[in-house]
Amino acid sequence: MTALRIAREEWRYWVRSRLVLTATALTALVLLSTALTTAAQMTAERETRSRLQDEAYLAFVSQPARHPHRMVHYGHYVFRTPALLAAFEPGLDPVTGQSIFLEGHRQNTATFPAAADSARLGALPTISPAVIYRLFAPLLLIILGFGAIARERESATLVPLLMQRASGMGLVAGKSLALAGAAAVLSVPALGIGLWATTQGETLAAALAMAATCLVYLLGWCAITVCVSARCRSRHTALATLAALWIVLALVIPAFGVAVAARSAPIAGKIDTDLRMLSELRTVGDGHNAGDPAFARLRAELLAQHGVERPEDLPVNLRGVVAQYAETKLTRVLDTYAERQRADELAQANLSRRFGWLSPVVAFASASRALAGTDLETHHRFLREAETLRFGFVQALNRVHAQQLAYADDIARSRDADAERRTRVDPAAWRVLDEFRFRTAELPTRLQAAAPSLVMLLCWVLLPMALGLWAGRRLETSP
Amino acid sequence: MMAALQREGRFMLRDRSVIAWMIVAVLLSAVAVTAGMVEVAAQRETLTRLIKDDRADRSAQLAQQGDWGSAAYYAFHLTYDPPSALAFAALGERDASPWKHRIRMLALEGQIHEADVANPELALIGRLDFASVAAFLLPLLIIIALHDLRARERQAGRHELLLSLSDGRLWTMRAGLRGMALASCVLIPFWAGAALSGASGSATAAVTVVVLLHAAFWTAVCRVSAELVRPAAVILTGLIALWWMLAVLVPAGARVLIDRAVSMPEGAQITLLQREVVNDAWDLPKEATMTPFTAAYPEWSGHAAVRLPFEWKWYFAFQEIGDLRAAPVSAAHRSGIAERDRWAGRIAWVSPPAWVERTLQRLAETDVAAHLRYLDHVRRFHASLREFHYPKLFRDADFGTEGLSGLPVYEPVKPR
Numbered sequence: 001m002t003a004l005r006i007a008r009e010e011w012r013y014w015v016r017s018r019l020v021l022t023a024t025a026l027t028a029l030v031l032l033s034t035a036l037t038t039a040a041q042m043t044a045e046r047e048t049r050s051r052l053q054d055e056a057y058l059a060f061v062s063q064p065a066r067h068p069h070r071m072v073h074y075g076h077y078v079f080r081t082p083a084l085l086a087a088f089e090p091g092l093d094p095v096t097g098q099s100i101f102l103e104g105h106r107q108n109t110a111t112f113p114a115a116a117d118s119a120r121l122g123a124l125p126t127i128s129p130a131v132i133y134r135l136f137a138p139l140l141l142i143i144l145g146f147g148a149i150a151r152e153r154e155s156a157t158l159v160p161l162l163m164q165r166a167s168g169m170g171l172v173a174g175k176s177l178a179l180a181g182a183a184a185v186l187s188v189p190a191l192g193i194g195l196w197a198t199t200q201g202e203t204l205a206a207a208l209a210m211a212a213t214c215l216v217y218l219l220g221w222c223a224i225t226v227c228v229s230a231r232c233r234s235r236h237t238a239l240a241t242l243a244a245l246w247i248v249l250a251l252v253i254p255a256f257g258v259a260v261a262a263r264s265a266p267i268a269g270k271i272d273t274d275l276r277m278l279s280e281l282r283t284v285g286d287g288h289n290a291g292d293p294a295f296a297r298l299r300a301e302l303l304a305q306h307g308v309e310r311p312e313d314l315p316v317n318l319r320g321v322v323a324q325y326a327e328t329k330l331t332r333v334l335d336t337y338a339e340r341q342r343a344d345e346l347a348q349a350n351l352s353r354r355f356g357w358l359s360p361v362v363a364f365a366s367a368s369r370a371l372a373g374t375d376l377e378t379h380h381r382f383l384r385e386a387e388t389l390r391f392g393f394v395q396a397l398n399r400v401h402a403q404q405l406a407y408a409d410d411i412a413r414s415r416d417a418d419a420e421r422r423t424r425v426d427p428a429a430w431r432v433l434d435e436f437r438f439r440t441a442e443l444p445t446r447l448q449a450a451a452p453s454l455v456m457l458l459c460w461v462l463l464p465m466a467l468g469l470w471a472g473r474r475l476e477t478s479p
Numbered sequence: 480m481m482a483a484l485q486r487e488g489r490f491m492l493r494d495r496s497v498i499a500w501m502i503v504a505v506l507l508s509a510v511a512v513t514a515g516m517v518e519v520a521a522q523r524e525t526l527t528r529l530i531k532d533d534r535a536d537r538s539a540q541l542a543q544q545g546d547w548g549s550a551a552y553y554a555f556h557l558t559y560d561p562p563s564a565l566a567f568a569a570l571g572e573r574d575a576s577p578w579k580h581r582i583r584m585l586a587l588e589g590q591i592h593e594a595d596v597a598n599p600e601l602a603l604i605g606r607l608d609f610a611s612v613a614a615f616l617l618p619l620l621i622i623i624a625l626h627d628l629r630a631r632e633r634q635a636g637r638h639e640l641l642l643s644l645s646d647g648r649l650w651t652m653r654a655g656l657r658g659m660a661l662a663s664c665v666l667i668p669f670w671a672g673a674a675l676s677g678a679s680g681s682a683t684a685a686v687t688v689v690v691l692l693h694a695a696f697w698t699a700v701c702r703v704s705a706e707l708v709r710p711a712a713v714i715l716t717g718l719i720a721l722w723w724m725l726a727v728l729v730p731a732g733a734r735v736l737i738d739r740a741v742s743m744p745e746g747a748q749i750t751l752l753q754r755e756v757v758n759d760a761w762d763l764p765k766e767a768t769m770t771p772f773t774a775a776y777p778e779w780s781g782h783a784a785v786r787l788p789f790e791w792k793w794y795f796a797f798q799e800i801g802d803l804r805a806a807p808v809s810a811a812h813r814s815g816i817a818e819r820d821r822w823a824g825r826i827a828w829v830s831p832p833a834w835v836e837r838t839l840q841r842l843a844e845t846d847v848a849a850h851l852r853y854l855d856h857v858r859r860f861h862a863s864l865r866e867f868h869y870p871k872l873f874r875d876a877d878f879g880t881e882g883l884s885g886l887p888v889y890e891p892v893k894p895r
Contacts, residue, residue, distance in 0.1 A: 019713055019716055023716070023720070026720070030728065034731075037735055048745070052747060056751075059755075063758075064762060066761065066762060070758070070761055073758075074754070074758045075754070077747070077750075077751065079747075091603070092599050092600060092603055095575065095599045095602055095603045096599045097594055098747075099747050101589070101750060101754070108593060109593050109594050109595060110594070111592045111593060111594055111746065111747075111750070112592065112745070112746035112747055113575075113594070113599075115575065116575065116576060116594075116746075116816075117738075117743065117746065117812075117815065117816055117819070118734060118738055118819065119733070119734045119737040119738060119741075119819040119820065119822060119823035119826075120572075120820060120823055120837070120846070120847055121730035121731075121733060121734050121823050121826065121827060121830065121833045121837070122614060122615070122726070122730050122830070122832055122833040122836045122837070126731075126734075127727065127731045136723065136727075139719065139723070143716055146712065147712070234634075235710070235712050236627065236630070236634075236710070236711040236712050236715075239711075239712045239715055239716070240623060240626075240627075240715065243619075243623055243715065243719060244623060247616065247619050247623075251615065251616060251619075252507065252607070252616070254604050254605075255604065255605055255606060255607030255611065256510065256607055257604070258601045258604045258605065258606050258607070259510070259511075259514035259517075259606060259607050261601060262514075262518065262597070262598075262601055262606070263514070263517055263518075266521060267597075267598065268525075269525065269579070269595045269596075269597070270595040271529060271557070271579055271580075271581050271595045272525060272528070272529060272532075274581065275529065275532040275533060275536055275581075276532070278536050279535075279536070279539075345598045345600070348598050348600070348601060349598065349600040349601070352600070352601060352604065365604070375600075376598075376599065376600045379599065413788060413789075414787060414788055414789035415787050415788065415789075416788070417788050420788040
């Protein structure tokens with residue numbers, strides 16, 4: 001029980017230290033205000049986007065009678081509802097477009113990221129509870145722990161301590177336990193936010209997983225702090241070393257990882273791929289024009305199949321059939337390019353995530369985004385689901401076009417007002433649109449996405465711990 | 480005085496910890512400058528390729544068209560904002576906001592908000608560019624190197640001796656010398672980058688002044704803190720807390736307050752409104768489009784009669800009506816962004832790191848104002864497309880390649 005006694009003495013020392021109390025109070029204040037602001041902001045975002053999604057659906061199905069192809073271009077909007085744990089870790093939500101306009105023949109980009117409207121005040125100011133945990137909770141632990149062993153050495157109490165009561169490893173264990181206690185207390189707000197999210201519909205397991213990840217991350221910093229404190233001659237060197245370590249791990253390595261990822265796996269932008277795709281598309285043909293040579297074969301086949309001479313005599317509207325055919329072929333090309341782009345983005349992200357082996361800050365950031373459901377993969381899933389919805393309603397409208405409209409009216413409608421009137425379809429047909437609500441993935445999926453980063457985090461606890469025990473044993477031979 | 484300065488200089492160069500931090504400063508800055516230059520080179524290369532591909536695509540499209548309406552409908556135009564010579568030092572908005580679009584003569588509000596941006600995950604973490612080194616890391620380096628100015632001498636037992644030999648100016652001189660040495664270490668790679676990128680002398684000098692001022696501020700803070708008779712660890716904690724306040728808390732709090740105080744319409748409202756107006760036009764009588772259109776363009780009132788259910792001039796007229804109707808919301812959105820940016824500029828005066836980053840971005844023309852200038856330029860170009868096509872559409876001109884020679888070609892914003 002020496003470890004516990006040493007820890008208890010350390011806690012008593014903290015209570016007497018003004019520095020420790022001020023730093024703790026400051027961190028608590030910032031954490032609390034950030035938690036409240038972020039939760040309020042993300043709740044408002046959830047409500048707004050859910051409302052806009054409902055309105056978009058209503059707007060679509062309540063359109064008046066018109067030509068079905070007009071509805072293909074009237075299009076539909078989808079909104080990405082943020083995850084509930086975004087209140088803890090907004091992740092990519094503010095920097096990615098939150099809505100997409102879906103229409104025929106095109107895959108539009110996600111527009112209006114919240115960050116684009118925000119005031120710009122430097123690189124760091126997007127703070128959220130997750131950012132506080134990632135960047136600043138370690139600083140508090142450093143302030144609490146830099147003197148843990150260095151202080152005893154400086155005031156020449158280390159040798160008596162080792163002689164009287166504790167082994168070196170026991171001393172390290174006790175001081176680590178003291179810091180671990182602080183880390184546990186520090187994780188309570190994360191748990192609190194998670195529990196709040198469960199009242200909104202998040203699972204308890206997800207809330208616990210997030211709080212546990214925070215705790216593991218902070219324990220890693222505790223171990224690092226004790227290690228350095230055990231090896232440094234004075235409190236001051238310990239603090240300077242830890243501060244330098246923090247700068248490198250928290251600020252330099254993440255940014256360096258981004259630079260390396262951007263350089264070694266460059267990706268073409270959307271316009272770049274669009275242009276390359278367009279030359280390929282010119283061979284697919286334009287679905288607006290049933291006379292396009294690319295559709296001549298389709299037309300001939302259709303006429304032969306029904307044993308008629310003219311498209312007017314077909315039981316289906318040739319233009320609608322062409323539109324369906326063209327949309328399918330086009331979407332296949334669009335999807336190929338979009339998937340390639342997403343794969344490239346993911347490869348870049350994975351490369352920058354691998355810097356988690358060099359910094360626990362990177363590992364924790366990737367893990368918390370994955371657990372919250374605010375990572376790149378989630379945004380990609382949103383894009384894919386939007387595309388499925390787009391293709392679904394566009395093709396359903398093209399089917400209506402093929403089955404309910406007379407070809408003769410369809411080709412005359414630009415010149416003949418009566419024909420134009422006959423090509424208007426009853427609005428009941430607009431119900432082909434599926435309702436859309438973007439949902440966060442189930443916890444097992446999120447855990448799986450977080451797994452590589454969680455492994456890195458575990459290493460970031462175990463390795464410094466092992467080092468700490470080694471440093472503890474060294475204390476006995478050279479205190 | 481000179482002798483004292485020389486002595487301090489020699490003393491500094493023998494101090495291994497100061498040399499170590501100076502090397503770190505050079506390395507960090509060199510990595511940041513290199514990364515910035517690589518990125519800017521990649522952006523330029525992308526642009527060269529895009530300009531070529533865009534031209535090829537447009538000629539291929541135009542070759543297939545038989546009338547002016549389809550020509551306007553199918554011809555896309557690349558618009559772009561090339562990086563400035565100094566962009567490598569502060570990538571700013573170029574990481575998060577689109578700097579290239581492909582637009583055509585349809586309603587612009589449906590196109591200008593499309594965002595062809597880099598990988599959002601990388602943009603979120605943030606790049607290591609020279610501006611972030613100068614704004615956020617340089618203060619930390621100065622703090623670490625200077626926080627124990629006097630405490631270290633006290634520890635070494637030389638403090639009283641040094642005081643008896645000279646007055647308080649010693650500490651100021653020592654702090655100033657070391658602070659400026661660190662700032663120079665950060666600046667050397669930048670100067671090299673600026674020379675290689677062909678940045679103007681005045682811009683390079685301006686960046687230098689900004690960085691030196693910033694270094695002077697933190698050096699002064701460290702010098703003042705040295706007056707406190709406290710252990711070095713306490714001073715270091717206090718200085719890092721101050722950095723945290725100025726670099727993170729003040730900007731973050733201000734950002735939340737500014738976003739609350741300056742309200743603006745949701746961006747999605749612009750596109751939703753534009754789409755409703757454009758789509759409604761199909762079902763409304765043609766006059767509902769042509770009357771407001773000729774009010775805006777009286778010169779076409781003699782040619783505004785629409786006889787067929789579909790005519791291109793009517794089609795493009797209601798595209799413009801869509802833009803006109805969405806214009807107030809769009810303008811409010813734009814001025815909201817500009818207003819928030821103005822407030823951010825004022826708040827930045829109390830946060831030196833934010834001020835440095837914003838100033839460097841302004842010098843590099845990668846700030847919000849430059850982004851808005853680019854968008855305004857895109858709007859002007861789009862207007863010139865309309866100006867070019869309307870006479871053809873309303874006068875029912877014959878379509879031909881010779882008429883296409885006057886088709887507006889996008890030119891980027893002229894460097895100021």
